[in-house]
Amino acid sequence: MKVLKFGGTSVGSAKNINKVIHILDNHSKEDAVICVVSAIGGITDKLLLAGKQAQNKDKNFLNTFNLIKDIHFEIINELIPNDGEKPISTYVENKLSELNSLLDGIYLINELSPKTSDKLVSFGESLSSYIIAETMKNRELSAYRKNSQELIITNSNFSKAEVNFGLTNANIKNYFKSLNQQITILPGFVANSTLGEQTTLGRGGSDFTAAIVAAALNVKQLEIWTDVSGMYTTNPKLVKQAYPIEKISYQEAMELSHFGAKVLYPPTVQPVLDLNIPIHIKNTLEPDAAGTIISDGELNTTSPVKGISNIGNIALLTLQGNGMVGIPGFSKRLFETLSQEKINIILITQASSEHSICLGIDEKDAESAKTAIDSAFENEIALHKIDPIIVETNLSIIALVGDNMKNHQGISGKMFSSLGKNNINIRAIAQGASEKNISAVIAEKDVKKALNTLHEQFFEIQTxxxxxxxxxxxxxxxxxxxxxxxxxxxxxxxxxxxxxxxxxxxxxxxxxxxxxxxxxxxxxxxxxxxxxxxxxxxxxxxxxxxxxxxxxxxxxxxxxxxxxxxxxxxxxxxxxxxxxxxxxxxxxxxxxxxxxxxxxxxxxxxxxVGAGLPIIDTLNNLIVSGDKIISIQAVLSGSLNFVFNNYNDSNTFYDVVKQADAEGYTEPDPRIDLSGVDVARKILILARESGVEINLEDILNVPFLSESGLKSDTVDDFYQTLINDESHYQKLYASAKAKNCQLKYVAQFNEGKANVGLKEIPEGHPFYNLEGSDNIVMFYTERYPKQPMIIKGAGAGAEVTASGLFADIIRIGND
Structure with missing residues (x-):
């Protein structure tokens, strides 16, 4: 015998219900099947909404009721389109009439008690289970609906009734010991009290129903069918690289579920956990997917972290004050105060100094928690022994989960360092001695980044x-x-x-x-x-x-x-x-x-400096390794080197500068290059990276441009001065040629001082044969005092500059 449970999304449309029926049909060919179903997706929320509207004298409850009615009949018409008499429709019409009467009653007395609320929400599972069972009968499948209220007996604690397992287990065993049908459909979530009143099993009630039945019959496995292919390494909606976990322990599953994994509600599976019955999470929409098996059998322990989860809408309460230190009873009073207000504590952390206690609670409870705590500690606050409670909102809890984390060193370190590198501030940390869970409170806005960061760190192939x-x-x-x-x-x-x-x-x-x-x-x-x-x-x-x-x-x-x-x-x-x-x-x-x-x-x-040449990187490596820069000599302008390498007495300075601009060697405004400002900035950067405090105005810049060129107001005016002052530039060229020298624009740094200017470089000097737009830098250091470290190569151009940017990006990736 098998027990399968299908959630609201799985039965949320005619299309999905057909998938459920197909799955049940296949399973029933091997063994008898018990199927527990939730209400049609979204119906429970709509029933509660209608009840609240009726209670508040809001006639919109009729619109909500009609929407509930339309959803059910639309599904019936799609499932059995050719059934003329439609006995399903008759039953559903009668049930909805009962629902309408109940809502009318709530409206008249404007009261919605827990007892009435249980009766109200029970319509969801009652209708869905009937529709599915009757559809299967219509298709000549051996199916029968059994009302779970006749099997599961509880106390009268409405909305979260406690099960009487003695009576319940006996009922289940007696009913299922002799079956005529292959498939039994049970409504989840609903039960009856020992007094015959309708009750519900609370949040996750359909899971609970399935677990109760599975445990009572001691089946080999409980299957929970949902809209995802198992429990994922983290939320796949936020982390695209997330993937289903093949096997996981009960404890790991419970930790992940507690911290936001919605496919399982931990308290509901306790009956099967006690009997060590495996739970298989499957996907109704992808029935062939492997899913996740939850058990305490031999598990894959290659990864110490099994999953990363989170809970949103968290408020952090901080009780602090010098008057707490060494005084027993503060924690007790704090927890009792929240307990009396029925406020659940999600996370607790306390400094060893006893100066503060931090609590994580649901954000919706923050205001009432503050009021209650400030009232409970009114005397201590008045005496300044403690501060009024501090409330922080817009927070979330993220958690690493894994049974095997305790056997691996450095998990916490990896977690917090990777978050820190991405500027994710941690407000509070909680880790139990068992090390199954490491939790941190962070800003809600950082959740997606945090989950992606941690998933990359712990689950991806170091990408x-x-x-x-x-x-x-x-x-x-x-x-x-x-x-x-x-x-x-x-x-x-x-x-x-x-x-x-x-x-x-x-x-x-x-x-x-x-x-x-x-x-x-x-x-x-x-x-x-x-x-x-x-x-x-x-x-x-x-x-x-x-x-x-x-x-x-x-x-x-x-x-x-x-x-x-x-x-x-x-x-x-x-x-x-x-x-x-x-x-x-x-x-x-x-x-x-x-x-x-x-x-x-x-x-x-x-x-x-130097486009794609590793000049700054080399300089930094020298400095961090303990070397000291004595002096720097360099040709740092690819554009100026191109200009003076191509300028001679058979062309014009204007033509060469225009050629440099066309080939992408100069800035859009060539004055930046030709005035020497660009070179001055470069030697300034190298001087600063060498550890010297220096500003641009401290650098001596000896210009070579004509006076009119230096004073030009626009780029066009500047180009005109190059034409007008050609004789000025020919004199510079002629002087160098007469001495068998090459013109190079040189930057120098020595003993804390720097200068730039046009130099006549004699033959034999390392700068003499510098070709095209190449740059060269010579570092004289304590380790290289006579023969400098030389870096030489293309120092301008779009391609090499882009490659230098690309190299910096990759350098970050390799850190």
């Missing part, structure tokens, strides 16, 4: 998800997106990094997709995106609240750089090729560094 938000998709930004698209598969397979571009913005429009933007069509999507604003992009990035979020700045915009601090304070990493922030006032530079450390948000800017 780290990075969520990227890019501002600036011009020349460099477009190349970066292309590189990400090209390498996405490689990163996932080889580096275990799941890289997703969530947000993209240019100066006009921006787009977001929480599941990752399709990088094959991003241009088309961006063309029709919403209006872009810098603050709007930040607010959307913040509100998505995704783990391992990284903001990538591919602009030269001061306003974008001014937002870095806001991103870092939200634990959103920043990767930038924009040099403005790092070369701004020293206080701002240090602030960004401090924020990066404080909020565990990486701040990387390798491309600020």
């Amino acid at each position: 780290k998800q990075l969520n990227i938000f890019i501002t600036g998709v011009g020349n460099v930004g477009e190349r970066l997106v292309e590189q990400i698209q090209q390498q996405k598969k490689y990163l996932k397979e080889n580096l275990k990094i799941n890289l997703r571009v969530i947000g993209l913005s240019n100066s006009r429009t921006m787009i977001f997709d929480e599941d990752g933007i399709n990088l094959k069509t991003w241009k088309e999507q961006l063309a029709t995106g919403e209006k872009a604003t810098l603050d709007g992009f930040f607010e959307k990035t913040k509100s998505l609240n995704l783990r391992n979020s990284i903001f990538v700045d591919v602009t030269a915009n001061k306003d974008v750089a001014n937002l870095y601090a806001k991103y870092l304070r939200e634990s959103i990493g920043v990767v930038a090729c924009n040099k403005i922030a790092c070369s701004s006032d020293y206080k701002n530079y240090k602030l960004l560094k401090r924020l990066s450390l404080k909020y565990n948000a990486p701040y990387l800017f390798e491309t600020n």
Whole structure:
């Protein structure tokens, strides 16, 4: 004999009821089947609503009643469309007439007692079980409906009646010892008292009915059919990577269910737990799915954590004060006060100093709890021995669950460090000595991020998800997106990094997709995106609240750089090729560094100097390994090196600068490059990364531009000065050529001072043969005092700059 229970969603439509009937038919071919059914999905809530409306003299109870009626008849008409007489309809019509009379009575006396409420909600299971049984008979299946109220006997504690197991077990055994039908349909949730009054079994009552029957008959297994394929590693609606747990212990299942897993209500399965009867959670909509087996048999213990769950709408109560220390009785009085108010405590934690006690309760009870506690401790509060109760709301509890966690070190450490890295603040922690459950109270807004973070840490194959938000998709930004698209598969397979571009913005429009933007069509999507604003992009990035979020700045915009601090304070990493922030006032530079450390948000800017060359990374490695920078000599402008490598007496300075602009080596405003400001910013950044406090105005900048070029008001005016002052630039070239030298724009840092300017570099010098747009940096250090460490290579261009940004992103992924 088998016992199967089907929940409200499983019988929530004619389509699903047909699936249930098919499942029962298949099972009955092997053995006799007992099927416990809930009310049709949503009906119990509607019955309670109608009762409340009637009690409050709200005539809308008639509309709710008619909706209940329509739902049932719509299902009947779909299940048996060609039954002319429809005996099912006649029975249902009569039952609904009884329901209508009951609601009328509630309306007249405007009273809804627990006893009447039990009678009211019992209509749901009564109707669903009858419809299903009669439909099966209509299809010539051997089915019969037995009213559970004739079998399950309780006391008169209405709405949550206690079962008289002596009478109940005897009734069940007597009835099922001789059966003529293969399938018995039982309404769940409902019972009768020893006085013959209608009662209900409370929350999870249908599960309880099934467990009572299964235990009384000592069946081999109880099957609970729902709308999900078992108990999941975590909530699949919030974590797409969640998957069903194949096997789990009773204790683990109860812990997960207590902390939000809705497929099972722990107290209801106690009868089968006592007899060690396995419970199989199955999916009505996917009957062939494996589901989850709950038992105390030999379980798979490869993973110490079996699941992650959460409860929302939590309020945290804190009772604290110096007068609590060493004084017995505070906890007793606190718990008694809440007990008298019938307020359930979900989580408890107390500091060893005895200075405070924290309690997690349902948020709906917070106001009444505060009133009751403040009243109970009125005297102590008046004497300033304790503070008035502190109430925090908009919280949630997340919990790691697993029987085997106690045998593995570092579970708590992994949990809290991974949450901390994603700026998820923990308000309270509770862990029992058995270590089956580690719970933490966090902000409700962080639940999705927390569950995804923990699931990635404990259940995924060490794949780290990075969520990227890019501002600036011009020349460099477009190349970066292309590189990400090209390498996405490689990163996932080889580096275990799941890289997703969530947000993209240019100066006009921006787009977001929480599941990752399709990088094959991003241009088309961006063309029709919403209006872009810098603050709007930040607010959307913040509100998505995704783990391992990284903001990538591919602009030269001061306003974008001014937002870095806001991103870092939200634990959103920043990767930038924009040099403005790092070369701004020293206080701002240090602030960004401090924020990066404080909020565990990486701040990387390798491309600020040398595009894709590992200049800053190399410098940082020297410093952290204990080396000290003595001096730096460098050619740091790819655009200026391109210009002077291509300028000679057979072309014009104007033409070469225009060529550099066309090939993407200069900023849109070439004065930034040719004035030396860009190079000054770069040597400034290297000096600061070497540990020196220095500002841009401290750097000596010796310009090579003509006086009119330096004073030009617009880009067009500047280009005109290049034409007008060609003789000025030819003199610079001629002077160098006469000495067999190459013109290079050189940055130098030595003994805390820095300068930039055009130099005539003699043959044999490392800078002499620097070709194209290449950069070169020479670090003289205590370890490299005579022969410097040299880094040389392409220092400008969209492709290499994009690759430098990409490398910083990957560096974050590998941390």
